[in-house]
Amino acid sequence: MSQTVDRALSILPLLAEGPANLEQVATRLGVHKSTALRLLRTLHEHGMVYRQQDQRYRLGARLFALAQEAVENLDVREIAHPHLVGLNEKCGHTVHLAVYEENEVLYIDKVESRYPVRMYSRIGKPVAITVAAVAKLLLADLPEPERRTVVERLDYPLYTSRSTSGPAAFLTELATVREQGWASDLGGHEESIxxxxxxxxxxxGRVIAACSVSAPNVVVTSEELLTLLPLVRHTADAISREYSGKHH
Amino acid sequence: MSQTVDRALSILPLLAEGPANLEQVATRLGVHKSTALRLLRTLHEHGMVYRQQDQRYRLGARLFALAQEAVENLDVREIAHPHLVGLNEKCGHTVHLAVYEENEVLYIDKVESRYPVRMYSRIGKPVAITVAAVAKLLLADLPEPERRTVVERLDYPLYTSRSTSGPAAFLTELATVREQGWASDLGGHEESIxxxxxxxxxxxGRVIAACSVSAPNVVVTSEELLTLLPLVRHTADAISREYSGKHH
DNA sequence: AATGAGTGTTGCAGTATATGCAACAGATTG
DNA sequence: CAATCTGTTGCATATACTGCAACACTCATT
Structure with missing residues (x-):
């Protein structure tokens, strides 16, 4: 592994917390000012960091552009999108598409609810991995040894009283999900969603992505939401078929 | 400037074009396979690249997360958001917020149109800098020498017959915009928008951001859209006031 | 105006560190 | 079972990165 690159990349999450000046970056990296300067310059030339008027560094525009292109190159996303829109048209709720990648589950597409009360989420954002329905679906399909290690390494924040409590509970939940072929999150992240x-x-046959429908209690009860299950599964299957077709 | 970091970062735009394997990366970088491998490994440890099942590398998840945090740290955005929502509620059209950064203008926030016909755009995406109303506003305020160099270095794609034709035309347009304190794009990017x-x-008093309202012809004519001008200016001024207030 | 603190920048010498090589491993193909 | 292709590892070399110290610049303070 390259030390120089390692240091340079460590600057990025640091700047994600907020703008910082040269000295702050140097101290937090544990290197000399001049070293930090040269790293920042290189990052700057690539548009990864930006220097604002007060000389402090911020994350740069190229980062957005890259994230953008990355998300647009995901071909599941491209294939899935029209199906998700269709699903949204039929039920009116927020529709998400998510993938698993390296211990994280992230939203890669979203169709907004047509109801006024909406749920906060954003493409690119990692989901609450221990409770989200899409996360359960993606983790449930990991090969046994990996699934276990991932599950054991996770934190289990108690967002609500119905959040997954710990590794053991999560593993049984994942088994159920794998068994039944669908997943739910009933108020495990936000009490009312x-x-x-x-x-x-x-x-x-491997699970490569997952889609979900979310709605707040004030719009539909959890029972009513569950009646949409056939529709959701139908959509997911349609995407699966199209994806498999185009890939052979 | 650091050669190693430079090489490592050059891998990212390369992967943005699509997945690539080790050898492809090595040749395009002009380095030995083993060198490329070590760079990729470092990028991988930081989550910037991801290795898919077929061993090829893709852009990784951390990239999204970073871009995400970066956009959320922009305080103009935070202050502006409720105003943009209000603007959208009043007119129903797509509302954008954009900033200038290093020869690019990019959308940092968006409120979707409430009409069925929507316009394509996405947060983080660079705008068509030679035609977009927000771009004109941001470039018009650059200090004279910089404005000139930027304008002259741009490409002028003819999206439509009404696109800005070249540097000279753009400079006069920018002068007008600076003079009148608002900007428009009447079919310069998409014929019908x-x-x-x-x-x-x-x-x-420096322009730090710009907001805009966009609507397709089929929903409102350009004349009707122009009647919204006072509303748009009012919104922008309200944001300016709040931003200035909170910064002293 | 002058002093001083704080921060960013540059040239340089030494050596840590990245590099290319060549040999190996593993997978896929004929 | 060779042959080919791609990825991986150990190692010797010297390149390129580092820290230092001196310098430049801005901004307060007296």
Whole structure:
């Protein structure tokens, strides 16, 4: 592993917390000012950091552009999008598409609810991995040894009284999800928000993504939301079929 | 400038074009396989790249997360958001917020149109800098020497027959915009989409951001859109006031 | 105006560190 | 079972990164 690159990349999350000047960056990296300066210059030339008027550094524009292109290159996303829009048109609620990657589950697409009360989330944002329906679907399909290590390494924040309590509970929940082929999150993240999801599979049957429908209690009860399950699964299956077709 | 970091960062835009394997990366970088491998490993440890099942590398999740945090740390955005929502509630059209940074203008916030016909754009995406109303507003306020160099270095794609034709035309347009304190784009990017915008100023009067309202012809004519101008300017001024207030 | 503190920048010498090589491993193909 | 292709590892070399110290610049303070 390259020390120089390692140091340079460590600057980015540091700046994500907020703007910082040269000295702050140097101390937090544990290197000499001049070293930090040269790293920042290189990052700057690549547009990864930006220097504002007060000389402090911030994360730069290229970062957005890259994240942008990255998300647009995901072909599941491209195939899934029209289906998600269709799902939203039928039920009116917020629709999400998510993938698993390196111990994180993140939203890669979203269609906004047509109801006035909406849920906060944003493309690119990691989801609450221990409670979200999409996270359960994606983790449930990991090969056994990996699933166990991931699950044990997670934190289990108690967002609400119905949040997953710990590794053991999560593993049984994942088993259920794998069994039944769909997942739900009934108030585990936000007390008043329920969510149901279904897996999208590649040609080999592995789960490559998951989609879900979320709605607050004030709009539909969890029972009513569950009646949408066939629709959600149907959508996920349609995406799976199209994805598998185009990939062979 | 650091060679190693430079090479490592050059990998990212390369991967943005699509997944690539080790050898492809090595050749395009002009380095030995083993060198490329070590760079990729470092990028991988930081979550900037991801290795998919077929061993090829793609851009990684951390990139999204970083871009995410970066956008959320922009305090103009935070202050502006409720105003933008209010503007959207009053007119129903797509509302954008944009900033200038290092030869690019990018959207940092967006409120979707409430009409079924929507315009394509996404937060983080660089705008069509030679035609967009927000771009005109931001460039118009650059100090004279910089404005000239930027304008002359740009490409002028002819999206439509009404696109800005070249540096000279753009400079006069910018002068007008500076003079009148607002900007429009009438079918310069997409034949059927019009757009009007107004500047958001910091305490010192410099333009720090710009907001705009966009709507397709089929929803409102350009004349009708222009009647919204006072509303847009009013919103921008309100944001300016609040921003200046909170910064002293 | 002058002093001083604080921060960013540059040239340089030494050596840590990245590099390319070549040999190896593993997978896929004929 | 060779042959080919791609990724991985250990190692010797010297390149390129580092820290230092001196310098430049801005901004307060007297």
């Amino acid at each position: 329920n969510c149901i999801g279904a897996p999208i599979r590649g040609a080999d | 019009n757009c009007i915008g107004a500047p958001i100023r910091g305490a010192d």
